[in-house]
Amino acid sequence: MTISLRDTRSAELYARALTYLPGGVNSPVRAMRAIGRDPLFVQRGDGAELFDADSNSYVDWVCSWGPLICGHAHPQIVAAITAAVARGTSFGAPTAGEVDLAEEVSRRVPGVQVLRMTSSGTEAAMSAIRLARAATGRTKILKFAGAYHGHVDGLLADAGSGLATQGIPASPGVPQEVAAATIVVPWNDHDALRAATEKHELAAILAEPLPANMGVVAPAEGFLELLRSRADETGALLVFDEVISGFRVARGGAQELFEITPDLTMMGKVIGGGLPAAAYGGRRDLMERIAPAGDVYQAGTLSGNPLAVAAGLATLALLEGEQPYANLAATTTALAEGLTDAARSAGVQDHVQITARTGLLTVFFSPTPVTDYAGARACDHNAYAAWCRGLLARGIYTPASQYEAWFPSLAHTPEQIERTTAAAAAAFAEIEL
Numbered sequence: 001m002t003i004s005l006r007d008t009r010s011a012e013l014y015a016r017a018l019t020y021l022p023g024g025v026n027s028p029v030r031a032m033r034a035i036g037r038d039p040l041f042v043q044r045g046d047g048a049e050l051f052d053a054d055s056n057s058y059v060d061w062v063c064s065w066g067p068l069i070c071g072h073a074h075p076q077i078v079a080a081i082t083a084a085v086a087r088g089t090s091f092g093a094p095t096a097g098e099v100d101l102a103e104e105v106s107r108r109v110p111g112v113q114v115l116r117m118t119s120s121g122t123e124a125a126m127s128a129i130r131l132a133r134a135a136t137g138r139t140k141i142l143k144f145a146g147a148y149h150g151h152v153d154g155l156l157a158d159a160g161s162g163l164a165t166q167g168i169p170a171s172p173g174v175p176q177e178v179a180a181a182t183i184v185v186p187w188n189d190h191d192a193l194r195a196a197t198e199k200h201e202l203a204a205i206l207a208e209p210l211p212a213n214m215g216v217v218a219p220a221e222g223f224l225e226l227l228r229s230r231a232d233e234t235g236a237l238l239v240f241d242e243v244i245s246g247f248r249v250a251r252g253g254a255q256e257l258f259e260i261t262p263d264l265t266m267m268g269k270v271i272g273g274g275l276p277a278a279a280y281g282g283r284r285d286l287m288e289r290i291a292p293a294g295d296v297y298q299a300g301t302l303s304g305n306p307l308a309v310a311a312g313l314a315t316l317a318l319l320e321g322e323q324p325y326a327n328l329a330a331t332t333t334a335l336a337e338g339l340t341d342a343a344r345s346a347g348v349q350d351h352v353q354i355t356a357r358t359g360l361l362t363v364f365f366s367p368t369p370v371t372d373y374a375g376a377r378a379c380d381h382n383a384y385a386a387w388c389r390g391l392l393a394r395g396i397y398t399p400a401s402q403y404e405a406w407f408p409s410l411a412h413t414p415e416q417i418e419r420t421t422a423a424a425a426a427a428f429a430e431i432e433l
């Protein structure tokens with residue numbers, strides 16, 4: 001017996017949305033096409049609970065795809081934004097908060113001495129690449145298959161996440177010459193990386209140090225070390241995209257966790273506390289190439305926006321010390337163990353792989369561990385979709401794509417984990433494997 005979801009209001013809104021928005025949404029994954037259903041329209045969130053337009057409530061494991069590490073509408077973050085908005089929403093002039101946030105970030109992230117704020121991770125990626133090209137005088141960049149760095153033209157080659165979900169290998173509208181400047185190598189493939197860095201003069205080796213856009217796929221033993229040494233040996237810059245992993249997997253991000261310091265770092269999501277903010281940063285000598293300190297142009301009307309900065313600062317204040325990360329790790333572990341038990345109780349344990357790191361988790365429908373994009377693609381996406389629909393019907397909101405990570409937060413409670421794993425067991429039992 002399948003349970004169905006009451007979604008009349010969402011369906012009405014979707015019908016209207018289709019008249020005015022392409023696909024009815026402002027970002028593709030929200031359309032839920034990969035799990036074979038229409039989108040749910042959200043009304044509000046509270047902690048780790050999400051309420052849709054039909055007043056269904058869900059345990060939210062998406063948390064806006066990463067920014068909401070403290071959950072929805074955290075009182076301290078709401079207070080910070082409220083105080084900021086009363087002073088004015090934007091000035092196009094420097095404010096004290098931007099200096100505070102830059103100082104906080106540079107205190108936490110080993111590779112960041114100086115940073116520039118942007119409004120999205122995409123902009124941060126685009127700008128970091130421009131800087132890497134200016135600093136090295138080279139054009140080509142290397143990225144990994146299945147890694148997503150925003151929708152920058154040259155980075156859509158073999159991108160995971162939304163693109164993988166749509167089944168678009170790259171996008172029409174990206175000039176051939178631009179795509180040709182991107183070299184794509186399989187993640188965790190030591191030999192392919194060595195060969196590519198010998199063959200091509202690279203401006204940058206760009207990597208999510210803990211990839212989370214093909215699902216969560218950890219770096220193999222020694223792989224990040226190899227990235228660092230190949231960059232050093234060839235004069236390429238090592239650029240870490242920590243838009244997801246930053247301030248999440250550890251206080252100083254994946255670079256602190258794995259003890260590999262990149263030349264440039266991209267940050268986003270958590271840094272804006274749920275408002276639009278992102279940044280790129282790195283060594284002082286590199287970052288001082290950025291205008292007006294240097295000659296590499298990059299700008300933004302709303303960059304360092306006071307509301308976003310206030311939300312970011314309030315979020316980082318809630319991530320002070322080791323305790324929040326210990327709590328987040330405990331929540332993630334409890335969820336991973338609960339889902340593992342759920343799979344076992346439904347007799348599907350040989351068909352699923354659960355990978356987890358502090359604040360990140362993926363349930364892969366695969367008989368073998370997933371170590372790269374090919375492995376992620378080979379998963380049983382239909383089974384994931386069916387399971388996901390089964391979870392939604394039981395009040396559990398998870399990423400509507402096998403390629404997206406779950407985002408445990410500081411707001412998730414043991415009761416919500418229990419509700420999730422009970423629903424997971426029931427939904428596992430329903431699908432055919």
Ligand SMILES: *Cc1c(COP(=O)(O)O)cnc(C)c1O
Nearest residue numbers: 120121122148149150241243244
């Ligand atoms: C989300 C994401 C981006 C893009 O950030 P936007 O703010 O959506 O433009 C870049 N890199 C990674 C790893 C991301 O997960």
